[in-house]
Amino acid sequence: MIPSLLGISPAHWAALLAGLKWTVFLSAVGFLAGGLVGFAVALSRISDSLIIRGLAAVYVNLIQGTPLLVLMFVLYFGLPVFGFDMPPLAAACIAMTLFSAAYLGEIWRGCLQSVPRTQWEAADCLALARWERMLLVILPQALRIAVPPTVGFMVQIVKNTSVASVIGMAEMTYIGKLINNATFQPFRIYLIIAGLYFLLCYPLSWLSRRLERKLNVAHR
Amino acid sequence: MSPIVSFRDVHKSFGAVPVLKGLSFEVQKGEVVALIGRSGSGKSTALRCVDRLETVDKGEIIVCGHRVSDPKIELRKLRQDVGIVFQSYNLFPHLTVEQNITLAPRWVKKADKASARALAQEVLAQVGLSEKIDAYPEQLSGGQQQRVAIARSLAMRPQVMLFDEVTSALDPQLTEEVLKVIEELARQGMTMLLVTHEMAFAARIADRVIFMHEGLIHETGSRDILRNPNTPELKSFVGVGL
Ligand SMILES: Nc1ncnc2c1ncn2[C@@H]1O[C@H](COP(=O)(O)OP(=O)(O)OP(=O)(O)O)[C@@H](O)[C@H]1O
Ligand SMILES: [Mg+2]
Numbered sequence: 001m002i003p004s005l006l007g008i009s010p011a012h013w014a015a016l017l018a019g020l021k022w023t024v025f026l027s028a029v030g031f032l033a034g035g036l037v038g039f040a041v042a043l044s045r046i047s048d049s050l051i052i053r054g055l056a057a058v059y060v061n062l063i064q065g066t067p068l069l070v071l072m073f074v075l076y077f078g079l080p081v082f083g084f085d086m087p088p089l090a091a092a093c094i095a096m097t098l099f100s101a102a103y104l105g106e107i108w109r110g111c112l113q114s115v116p117r118t119q120w121e122a123a124d125c126l127a128l129a130r131w132e133r134m135l136l137v138i139l140p141q142a143l144r145i146a147v148p149p150t151v152g153f154m155v156q157i158v159k160n161t162s163v164a165s166v167i168g169m170a171e172m173t174y175i176g177k178l179i180n181n182a183t184f185q186p187f188r189i190y191l192i193i194a195g196l197y198f199l200l201c202y203p204l205s206w207l208s209r210r211l212e213r214k215l216n217v218a219h220r
Numbered sequence: 221m222s223p224i225v226s227f228r229d230v231h232k233s234f235g236a237v238p239v240l241k242g243l244s245f246e247v248q249k250g251e252v253v254a255l256i257g258r259s260g261s262g263k264s265t266a267l268r269c270v271d272r273l274e275t276v277d278k279g280e281i282i283v284c285g286h287r288v289s290d291p292k293i294e295l296r297k298l299r300q301d302v303g304i305v306f307q308s309y310n311l312f313p314h315l316t317v318e319q320n321i322t323l324a325p326r327w328v329k330k331a332d333k334a335s336a337r338a339l340a341q342e343v344l345a346q347v348g349l350s351e352k353i354d355a356y357p358e359q360l361s362g363g364q365q366q367r368v369a370i371a372r373s374l375a376m377r378p379q380v381m382l383f384d385e386v387t388s389a390l391d392p393q394l395t396e397e398v399l400k401v402i403e404e405l406a407r408q409g410m411t412m413l414l415v416t417h418e419m420a421f422a423a424r425i426a427d428r429v430i431f432m433h434e435g436l437i438h439e440t441g442s443r444d445i446l447r448n449p450n451t452p453e454l455k456s457f458v459g460v461g462l
Contacts, residue, residue, distance in 0.1 A: 122310035125271060126324035126376065127299035136323060140314045 007188055012179045019175030020196055026161040026171060027200075029093045031154055034100025041105025043134075046112055056105070063102035068163045071095045076167040092164035092171075100157055107153060111146040112138060148212035155201045155208070162197075172196060222285070223248050224380045224411045225270055230279035230289075232265060239265045241435035242279070247380065247413050252406045254422035254443075255415045257432035258457060263415040266432070267382050270413065271302045284379045300328065303373030304382040307389050309365040311357040311372070317344070318353045321372045329376070343371040347401045363394030367401055374405075381405065383414035419446060419458055431457065 005013060044056035063071070076091035115138050123133035165174035176193045180186050223246040232240040239262045247253050255263045268274045269281055272288050272295060281288040284301040311320050321343060322336035331339065344350045347367035357365055366386055373381060383402065387395040399421050406412060406425045416422050422429060423446045431439040431454045439445060439454045449455040 118306070118308055118310045119312065121273060122306075122312070124273070124295075125299060125302075125304045126372070127296050127328045128324060129296065129328075132327050136327065137312055141312075144314075 006192060007185065008179070008192065012183070015175050015179065016172065016192070016196070019170060019172035020200075022169065022171040023158070023161050023173075023197075023200070026092055026096055026164060026169070027154070027158045030096035030100040030157040030161065033093070033097040034157070035104055037097060037101035038104030038108060041101055042108035042112060045105065045109040060102045060106055063098055064106075068095065068099050068160055069166060071099060072163055072167050088164070088167045088169040091167055092161075092169040095164070096157065096161065099160065100153075103153055103156070104150065107149050108142070108146055111142040111149075114145055115141045144215060148208050148215060151204055151208040151211060155204045158200050158204070159197060221249060222282075224251075224284055225413060226280075226282045227266070227269075228280040230266075230269065230281060231277045232262075232269065232274060233277055239435055240269070240276070243432075243436065244279075245430055245437060245440070247411060249379075249411055250409045251427050252410075252412045252414070252425055253428045253430060254426035255413060255430050255432060256417075256419070256422060256457070257438075261432040262435045263432055264384050267304070267384050267413065267415055270380075270382055271304050272298060273304075296328070300376055301379045302382065303376060303378035303380070305366070305369050305373055305384070305386050307385045309357075309362070309369045311365055311369055313357050315356075316353070317349070317355050317357070317360075317368050320357070320368060321375045324372075325375050339375050340371075343374045344368075346374060346404075347371045348397075361394060362390050363397045366390065366394075366398050370398075370401055370405075380411040380413065383412065383416070385415055385417060387416075387418060422446060 004010070008016070041056050041060065044052045045060070047053050047056070072091060072095045075095050076086055076088065079086050079091075119137060119141065120133065123137040128136065161171055162173035164171055165177065168174070172193055176189050180189045183189065225245075225247040227243050227245050230240050230243040231238070243262075243266060245253075255266065257263050265274060269276055270283055270288070272293065275291075276289050279289065283298060286293055286298040286301070288298060311317075312323070315323065318337065318340045321340040322331070325331040325339055326333070326336050340353060341350060344353055347370055349364060349367055349371070352360060352364060352368070357368070360368065370381075370386075386402075387398050390398065395418070399418065402412070402414070403421075403425050414422075414426075423443050426443045429441060429443055429445055430437055431445070431449075431451075433439075433453050439449065439451045445454065446458050449458055
């Protein structure tokens with residue numbers, strides 16, 4: 001065994017990687033649960049019902065107008081006041097979901113609306129039901145447009161999971177703080193953490209750019 | 221026999237702008253009616269009202285027995301009876317020609333895969349594009365896309381076909397191939413209401429011509445009115461058109 005790598009002991013590396021696992025976990029929750037809720041938000045934003053549209057708009061504006069940090073505080077410190085038991089993991093998962101849903105919902109609403117009006121109308125004229133129109137005509141076209149910005153936003157999700165460290169969620173940034181408290185090598189440890197975030201995010205950015213180029217070529 | 225399309229005193233405004241000001245006309249089964257008039261006279265709006273893409277403010281529209289002006293109309297039934305083709309084809313770009321054509325038959329009419337494909341082959345033969353069944357829309361010329369759009373409508377076996385300036389985006393040669401398809405449909409007895417700027421074409425196939433002017437029917441009659449117009453407005457209109 002190598003006694004230390006980049007000046008970090010094996011035990012600290014193990015802790016960092018455990019933190020990395022939680023970072024990935026929170027990112028996945030943010031993307032999957034946030035995507036699910038976000039899809040509902042996107043559909044609500046283009047609903048025929050003024051009330052549903054309005055509620056969705058309020059939700060999006062509320063979340064987009066609140067720092068993620070404050071959202072985490074509200075869930076972690078605020079809800080227990082009303083008797084809700086709120087461990088850091090639950091608060092972090094809910095916050096990431098609410099956060100991602102608002103942004104993904106807006107991204108996807110834009111994608112749905114960028115499918116030309118005439119395509120919606122052509123589907124109507126063929127007697128397709130609303131859900132058939134969405135599923136068979138609009139979604140397949142919107143999906144192609146949606147992939148690059150969606151993958152791009154995944155980078156934001158990954159980076160924003162670090163905010164969960166403030167409520168004691170043991171993800172990578174939090175572990176980094178603990179290691180730094182023990183070793184007093186902030187430059188070294190945070191540089192390593194930056195490197196690990198980069199390793200998570202760069203493939204996503206790269207993929208997003210590539211998909212965008214591919215889409216542009218396909219559209220000519 | 222009751223008419224396929226019937227408009228009675230139909231009014232429609234966009235905001236404060238009145239577009240249809242009490243439109244009344246009928247289209248009988250098997251009839252080919254050409255709707256002509258200057259830009260902005262309300263032709264497209266009238267056509268869109270037939271398929272309830274626009275709702276009317278006042279008046280009654282009945283299409284194939286469906287009371288279109290009724291807020292509780294069953295749109296799915298109405299739109300199975302009405303085929304409509306626009307200037308901009310509006311094919312679904314992510315689907316092949318076959319998939320474009322069979323989408324509605326399969327989902328709305330629950331046709332199975334084999335009979336839907338047979339149907340696609342049949343309507344494509346009708347528009348002379350059998351060999352393009354597996355192509356994507358972007359691989360087709362404008363004229364071919366428009367013929368596929370017509371085939372897609374025909375696949376629902378509509379009782380009436382609506383055409384809104386379907387050749388306006390095409391050059392003369394492609395226009396001709398699309399007009400031929402429409403003419404053949406007319407010959408087979410399809411009921412049609414068509415908005416067109418092709419006066420020569422209207423004069424050739426229309427049983428009846430409706431000249432719209434400022435949201436109302438200004439002059440109507442057999443195709444002969446295109447050669448011998450009565451009103452000065454139609455006179456000046458065909459003067460430039462024919
Ligand atoms: N969705 C809409 N909202 C507002 N105004 C509209 C709308 N659709 C049409 N109009 C207006 O209604 C009037 C009639 O339009 P319409 O498209 O029916 O005319 P048209 O006879 O088909 O003309 P063209 O020959 O140019 O196609 C025009 O003044 C147009 O600007
Ligand atoms: Mg028009």
